Amino acid sequence: MTWSRREVLGTLGLASAHGLWLAAGCGPHAAPLTPKPASAGEIRAWLHDAVERLTGAGMQDARALAVVRDRAVAGIDVLGAGVTRTHAAGAILTGLRRDGIRIERVTSELTADGIAAAARALAGDARPTAIAGSSHQQLTAIARDPAELTNADLLAEAAEIEALEPARSSRIVYAAAAVEVDDANVWAVASGFDRAQRLVRYRRSAVRVAWSGTRPVIGEVHRAWRGELVDQKLTADELASATHAALGLVTPTAFDGGVYPILLEPSVAAIIVDAAARGLLTAQASVRPEVKRRLAVGARVAAPLISVTDDPTVAGAYGGYGFDDEGELAAPLVLVDHGHVVGVLADRAAVASGHAATAGRGRRRDHLGPVVAGPSHVRIATGVGDRATMLDDGFVLEGGVAASIDPSSDRLIVAVARGRERRAGRDTGRVFADLELVGSLSDLLSSITGVSQQHELIGRRDDGDAPLPWRSMDAPWLAGRGELRARRRLG
Amino acid sequence: MIDRGELLRVLADRAPADWVMFERSIERGRFAAAKATARSERMRRIELVVYVDGDRGRGSARVVGDGDRDDAGELVAQAIELARASAGPAWASAPASAPARVTLEDETLRGYELGDAARALLAAIPSRAGVTIAPELELARESVDVIARTGLTASWVATLCELDALIVAHDRSVTVQRRARTLRGLEIDGVVAEAARDLELIARARTPAAGPCALVLRGDAMVHGGLGVWAAFAAQADAVVERQGLSRYREGHAIARRGEQSAEHILEPLAMWSDGALPFGTLSSPLGDEGEAVRKFALVERGAAAGLGLAPREAALRRREPNGGVRNLVVASGSWSGTADAARTIDVRRVRELHIDRYTGEATLEIALALEQPGDHPITGGTLRLDLIDALAFARRSPTRMRTGAYEGPSDILIDRAELV
Numbered sequence: 001m002t003w004s005r006r007e008v009l010g011t012l013g014l015a016s017a018h019g020l021w022l023a024a025g026c027g028p029h030a031a032p033l034t035p036k037p038a039s040a041g042e043i044r045a046w047l048h049d050a051v052e053r054l055t056g057a058g059m060q061d062a063r064a065l066a067v068v069r070d071r072a073v074a075g076i077d078v079l080g081a082g083v084t085r086t087h088a089a090g091a092i093l094t095g096l097r098r099d100g101i102r103i104e105r106v107t108s109e110l111t112a113d114g115i116a117a118a119a120r121a122l123a124g125d126a127r128p129t130a131i132a133g134s135s136h137q138q139l140t141a142i143a144r145d146p147a148e149l150t151n152a153d154l155l156a157e158a159a160e161i162e163a164l165e166p167a168r169s170s171r172i173v174y175a176a177a178a179v180e181v182d183d184a185n186v187w188a189v190a191s192g193f194d195r196a197q198r199l200v201r202y203r204r205s206a207v208r209v210a211w212s213g214t215r216p217v218i219g220e221v222h223r224a225w226r227g228e229l230v231d232q233k234l235t236a237d238e239l240a241s242a243t244h245a246a247l248g249l250v251t252p253t254a255f256d257g258g259v260y261p262i263l264l265e266p267s268v269a270a271i272i273v274d275a276a277a278r279g280l281l282t283a284q285a286s287v288r289p290e291v292k293r294r295l296a297v298g299a300r301v302a303a304p305l306i307s308v309t310d311d312p313t314v315a316g317a318y319g320g321y322g323f324d325d326e327g328e329l330a331a332p333l334v335l336v337d338h339g340h341v342v343g344v345l346a347d348r349a350a351v352a353s354g355h356a357a358t359a360g361r362g363r364r365r366d367h368l369g370p371v372v373a374g375p376s377h378v379r380i381a382t383g384v385g386d387r388a389t390m391l392d393d394g395f396v397l398e399g400g401v402a403a404s405i406d407p408s409s410d411r412l413i414v415a416v417a418r419g420r421e422r423r424a425g426r427d428t429g430r431v432f433a434d435l436e437l438v439g440s441l442s443d444l445l446s447s448i449t450g451v452s453q454q455h456e457l458i459g460r461r462d463d464g465d466a467p468l469p470w471r472s473m474d475a476p477w478l479a480g481r482g483e484l485r486a487r488r489r490l491g
Numbered sequence: 492m493i494d495r496g497e498l499l500r501v502l503a504d505r506a507p508a509d510w511v512m513f514e515r516s517i518e519r520g521r522f523a524a525a526k527a528t529a530r531s532e533r534m535r536r537i538e539l540v541v542y543v544d545g546d547r548g549r550g551s552a553r554v555v556g557d558g559d560r561d562d563a564g565e566l567v568a569q570a571i572e573l574a575r576a577s578a579g580p581a582w583a584s585a586p587a588s589a590p591a592r593v594t595l596e597d598e599t600l601r602g603y604e605l606g607d608a609a610r611a612l613l614a615a616i617p618s619r620a621g622v623t624i625a626p627e628l629e630l631a632r633e634s635v636d637v638i639a640r641t642g643l644t645a646s647w648v649a650t651l652c653e654l655d656a657l658i659v660a661h662d663r664s665v666t667v668q669r670r671a672r673t674l675r676g677l678e679i680d681g682v683v684a685e686a687a688r689d690l691e692l693i694a695r696a697r698t699p700a701a702g703p704c705a706l707v708l709r710g711d712a713m714v715h716g717g718l719g720v721w722a723a724f725a726a727q728a729d730a731v732v733e734r735q736g737l738s739r740y741r742e743g744h745a746i747a748r749r750g751e752q753s754a755e756h757i758l759e760p761l762a763m764w765s766d767g768a769l770p771f772g773t774l775s776s777p778l779g780d781e782g783e784a785v786r787k788f789a790l791v792e793r794g795a796a797a798g799l800g801l802a803p804r805e806a807a808l809r810r811r812e813p814n815g816g817v818r819n820l821v822v823a824s825g826s827w828s829g830t831a832d833a834a835r836t837i838d839v840r841r842v843r844e845l846h847i848d849r850y851t852g853e854a855t856l857e858i859a860l861a862l863e864q865p866g867d868h869p870i871t872g873g874t875l876r877l878d879l880i881d882a883l884a885f886a887r888r889s890p891t892r893m894r895t896g897a898y899e900g901p902s903d904i905l906i907d908r909a910e911l912v
Contacts, residue, residue, distance in 0.1 A: 068559065082577035084552075085569065089559040090534070103606075106519075106532040109492060110559040121531070151576060287525070287625065288657065288664040349526040370521065370530060370627075406843050406857070408664055408693075409872060413844075413857070438874075485912065487855075 040187065040196060044136070046112050047189040050093050050119040055131055055191065057123035059095030059103075062131075063190040063327055066091040066110055067367040070147065070183045074154030076162055077176035083151040090368045091115050093122060102349065106368050131191035139197040139322030143228055146183045146200050154179055157229070161206050164236040171247055174209035180461070181229070182470070186367055188327030195329075197322040201226050201470055203459060204234050208246040217433060218417065219245030220399075224318040224459020224472065231316065245399065248418070250433045255419070257485035261394030262437070263387070263477055266456035268400040268416055269380060270473035273308060274460070275403040275412075276441060277375040278468065281335050281343075282361075283350030284373060290408045294442065299341050302445035303480075305383055308336040310345060310361070312376035318459035319376040319472035326362035326371060333358060335378075339446075347373045365467045372467040379474040383451025387477040390450045395419040395484060396427075397437060405441050412441040415487060434487040450479030493537050493556040498563040499638065502539075505567050507574070508549065509542040509584045511639040511782035518632045520605025524613050525625035525657075531606040540781055541570040542584065550578035551804070582807035587641035588784035590777035591768035591815075595649035596632075597673035605630040616679060619660075622687045626656035626679075639782045647777050652677050658686040661694035665841065665859065670717070670896050672771035685711075689841055689860050696871035699863060699911055705833035706875060706882075706909040714898045715842035717773070718820055720856075721898065723879035724763060725817040726849035728790050730799040730809070738850055739880055740796045747884035753794065754884035759825045760794035761884050763900070767818035774818040774897040779803075785815030794884060822900030825888030831905055836864040837875065852880035874912050882906045 047064035054062035068089045075082060089110040096102050107118040161177035168175060180203040188195045205222035219242035223232045264272070285291045295301060311332035312320040323329050326348050333343050346356030350373060362371045399417025406412075414437040421430040437444070455476040462469050495514055502510055519532040537556035542549055552573035556566050600608060609628040616624060630652050637645045654669045654677050665686050671677045713719050726732065727740035740746070745753040746761070754760060767785035769775050776785055781803050789797040800817035801809065831838075841859040848854070856875040863870050888901035 080577075080579075083573060084577075085573060086555060087560065088555065088557045090557070100527055102526065102528045104528065104530040106530070106534070108534040108536065108557055111492075118533070121533075151572070287659075289659060289662045290664060349528065353526075370523070370528075371526075404844055406859075408859075411843075411857070411872060413874075 040185070042112070043110070043187055044189060044194060044196070046115040047091065047187060048131075048194070049128065050115050051189055051191065052128035052131055053119040053123045053126060054093060054095040056129035057095075057126035058098055059123070061190070062093070062095035063188065064091065064093045064115075065186065065188045065325060065327060065367065066115075067187075068110065068185045069366065070181075072146075072149065072154055072181045073178060074151065074158045075176060075178040076155065076158045078174055081155055081158065083154055088366065091118065092364070092368050093118050095122065134192050134194050137193070137195045139195060140199065142198060142200050146181045146229070149181065149229070154181070157204070161204060161234050161239070164234065164239045165243065169210075169243065169247060171210045172208050172243065173211060175207070177204075177206040179204050182461075184367065186323075186325075188323055190327055193327065195323050195327060199226065199321055200228075201318055202229055202232070203318070203461060204232070206234060206239055206242055208243045210246040212250045212433065217246050217248070217250065219243055219247075222459065224461070225316045225457075226318055226320055227316050245417070248431055250418075251430045255432045255435060255484070255486040257483070259481060259483045261391060261479070262482045262484070263391035263394065263396045263422075263479050265396065265398045265400070266475040266477060267458055268397045268414065268437075269478045270378075270458040270475040271400040271403040272412070272414055272441075272444070273378055273380055273475065274375065274471060274473055275405050277308070277310065277335065277345065277378050279405045279407050280441075281341070281345055281375075282373045283344050283346035283355040285407050286344055286355055288407055290410075294410060295341050297341050297343070300339050301341055301442050302336060302339040303448040304339045305448055305451045306336055306339050306445055307334070307381040309334050309379045309381070310375045310377065311379055312360075314377050314379070314474075317377035317472050318457075319470050321376060324360050324362045325364040325367050326359065328360040328362065330376070331358075331360055333360070345373045345375055347371045363468050365469070369467060374468040375471055377472045377474070380455075380476060380478075381451070382453050382455050382476045385450040385452040385477070385479065387452045387454050389425065390452060390477060390479040391422050392425045393423055395421055395435075397435065410440045410442055411438075412444060413438050419484060432486070436485050436487045437482045438485060439483045444480060444482050447480035447482065448478050452477035492535060493560055493563050493566060495537070498537065498539070498556075498566065501563045501567045502640070505571060507541045507571055508544040509640050511540045511637065513538040514636045516634045518605060519629060520607070520609050521627065521629040522606060522609040522613055523627040529606045529610060531604070537566075539566060539570050541567070541574050543571055543574040543578070544581065545575060545578055547578040548581040550574040550576065552577065580808065582804060584641070584803060585783070585807065585813060587639060587643040588812070590645040591775075591785040593768040593772075593775045593777055594770045595647060595672055595775055597650040597652070597675075597771075599674060600630060600632060600650055605632065612674065612679070616683060619683070619687055621660055622683075623659040624656055624683060625659075626654060629653045637778055637782060643782065645777055649776075651773065654679060654682070656683070656686075658683060658690065660687050660690040663690045663693050665690060665693070670773050672773060672775075676771060676895070692840075692869040693860050693871055696860060696869035699837070699858070699861075699870040699873040701873075701911050702835070704909055704911050705831050705836040706877075706906040707831060707836060707838040707903060708906070709838065709840060709903045710893060711895070712839045712842045713904060714895055715845050717897055719842075719845065719898070720847075720854065720877075720879055720883060721763070721820050721822065721900075723847050723852045723854065723883065724790055725765075725800075725820065726847065727796070727852065727880065728765070728799050728817050729849075730801050730805040732850065733799055734805070739852060742796050742799065745795050746791055747794075747881040749881070749885065755794035757794065757885060759888065761791050761886075762789070762793060762823035763791045764789050764821045765798075765800060765814075765817045765819070766821045766899075767815045769819040769821065769899060772819035772897055772899075776815070776818070779813065779815035783813035783815055785818065786812070788814050790817070790820070819897040819899065822888070822898075824890050824892060824901050827887035827889050827901075827903070827905055829889060829903060831864065833907065837870070837909070837911060838862040838864060839875075847879060852878060854879045876910045876912055877906070882908065
């Protein structure tokens with residue numbers, strides 16, 4: 001892979017337009033400056049009032065959701081250190097009008113007046129109608145409030161990662177470590193429920209870059225989870241593996257493309273299943289005729305060894321949650337059972353229109369954007385194989401970079417960082433950088449002949465306008481066959 | 492919500508080395524036909540960019556005052572603290588320059604509730620036998636006020652229209668996305684009609700054979716995703732990447748060479764500009780993200796690299812004027828007649844995916860629909876592999892022009908060397 005420092009830091013979450021070029025010194029370490037939000041009780045009361053007003057205007061299924069989000073990233077790289085912090089808040093009110101149109105109103109004014117104004121915009125001066133009461137459900141609790149983490153605390157955590165590797169090869173031209181904290185308080189109120197959750201997501205990561213010929217080679221390691229900062233730490237072995245990946249010598253001959261036996265490392269298996277879940281196994285994808293033909297419930301799409309479940313309730317899962325952005329309680333959903341499609345990810349609109357049986361996957365960008373159905377924490381069932389012995393001859397594909405699937409044709413393209421050649425069960429020492437796995441997704445998944453008992457957790461955070469910024473996957477090694485080719489010309 | 496006057500008073504008291512404040516009021520309306528959902532948004536946001544000078548150099552930070560923040564002092568203190576924590580090499584801000592004069596507002600949207608307008612526009616799409624459309628349309632109006640320490644003040648209104656539609660016909664489907672500053676720029680009816688025609692071709696398309704070919708890129712296929720293949724030059728002109736020595740782009744030098752032939756010495760050498768003041772360009776703006784004036788500048792002149800996109804910091808370190816970075820691309824026309832005489836030509840009508848290596852300009856383009864010549868056989872699938880810097884430097888360009896989103900230039904181009912894999 002060829003990355004700039006900007007992109008490297010972007011991956012680490014530091015690439016703001018301004019706080020990027022970090023240099024010597026960390027500055028004073030004052031406490032974080034967080035806003036003084038209204039109390040949770042006040043916010044819930046405002047949402048309750050808004051739902052009553054919408055209901056009074058004759059709207060069915062009125063709901064209100066509010067969010068207060070804080071994000072902090074501390075990073076250390078070869079030139080220095082820095083911290084970025086962002087804060088956002090807002091609320092969304094929704095209801096079903098008599099004409100069958102669902103209306104939504106979003107405001108960034110998370111105040112009594114702001115929410116009341118949003119409710120008036122939808123309901124006019126309608127008199128509030130009492131809604132069914134419910135006891136308050138606080139679905140997640142944390143021991144240490146991340147708001148207490150000062151800039152110095154976060155920088156110390158990043159420095160702790162770098163300290164795992166006190167002596168670094170002179171061939172490493174760029175090194176960075178980062179700690180990210182995403183803290184979201186979300187409240188959802190409707191007739192019959194009053195829910196709150198605090199989603200605190202942490203990510204520790206490190207990257208190493210070395211030159212191989214004319215191209216930089218990246219080694220990266222990360223851990224991403226939900227819960228407490230102290231729950232997970234990177235280890236010296238993990239950091240060493242990132243360094244090793246960056247320093248690994250790449251075979252300087254052209255890759256001979258073709259169909260090979262392959263062993264997919266968990267990061268590769270994870271991005272394939274993640275892309276399939278987002279692009280094919282959703283209610284919105286299932287309206288496409290090509291998807292309907294290939295992936296109807298009951299259709300066989302993979303080898304019997306493959307079972308896939310989306311489960312936002314897994315404790316500590318980076319992509320997990322207690323309720324989705326429509327207020328629906330989280331529950332596991334089997335998507336593929338022994339190679340057969342058995343479920344699709346859906347929001348409430350898809351259930352109402354008969355495109356899916358179960359909601360609970362309605363996700364909104366930043367909790368307030370338009371609803372999109374998508375995966376949360378996708379788990380591929382483990383098997384009985386041993387990763388060390390699952391491939392005799394072929395290529396072990398390592399470092400999943402990106403996967404795309406064309407819903408209309410089933411065509412799959414997976415970019416991987418490396419392909420490591422294996423002959424007679426042993427590494428030959430030949431490693432080809434920047435390969436692509438191409439072909440049909442269903443052919444690839446149907447070719448799977450082995451699933452390992454070992455598995456790894458992978459967390460992904462997409463920046464920008466991504467509707468599903470936090471997702472996680474739990475994936476084993478998968479053995480099968482696939483077409484490989486070089487991603488670029490040699491040189 | 493933070494009061495602007497209070498914020499300016501606090502900034503005057505704390506006196507950081509430099510600062511720029513953006514106040515944005517955003518109104519959005521969206522209608523999703525398949526979900527029968529109407530959505531409206533009202534957002535107000537204050538963004539503050541602060542520069543702090545110290546012993547270790549200059550640091551900067553951007554902080555946002557959102558809906559539940561009301562303490563201007565706290566916002567400024569946070570910005571200054573974060574800027575101090577990210578000090579880098581010293582540099583000085585350039586004197587304020589006049590904002591670019593550019594029209595960004597579709598005045599036909601004035602006075603309308605945007606969600607209602609979106610719904611009405613989608614309802615007006617003519618129905619077609621055998622064609623199902625599931626469109627979503629979002630209309631946005633943003634009012635921006637800018638105040639800087641230098642005394643610069645500016646205000647503007649910008650509109651943005653975004654169409655996202657799933658179109659089904661002949662038991663096949665395609666998705667289309669369009670972005671424009673004006674409703675007219677979306678060309679909704681044309682987009683739908685073209686997609687319906689293409690679906691008929693896709694239904695009988697075959698998979699192409701691998702091998703060398705000439706390549707024709709037309710209209711939306713050329714600017715897939717916004718700038719399309721021309722985005723290779725935007726990446727090459729990134730001053731930060733150029734400083735790292737990671738781009739092929741070297742100012743003043745030919746952008747490509749084939750043996751003895753330089754891209755400067757062909758009949759119609761490439762010329763292109765970044766124009767952030769293009770009327771209704773989706774990347775147009777009077778001012779850049781840090782309050783710098785946006786300027787038109789040449790990226791390529793007569794086949795040679797000519798300029799870089801410069802944010803204030805990068806401009807100061809190079810002792811130049813900032814220009815707001817690379818924005819809309821304007822490409823010079825050529826005289827290509829539209830005919831190709833290669834043994835095999837792939838005429839691409841619809842692109843599924845385009846990936847460009849921002850450093851090398853190497854690209855892979857996934858074909859959703861193309862016509863293979865001779866014979867005009869529809870094909871789908873297959874990957875075209877290109878060295879875009881070389882390919883576009885030597886491409887033939889049509890005299891007919893098109894304007895869409897962030898691109899203005901030839902409507903068709905012919906690339907003589909491509910590889911279908």
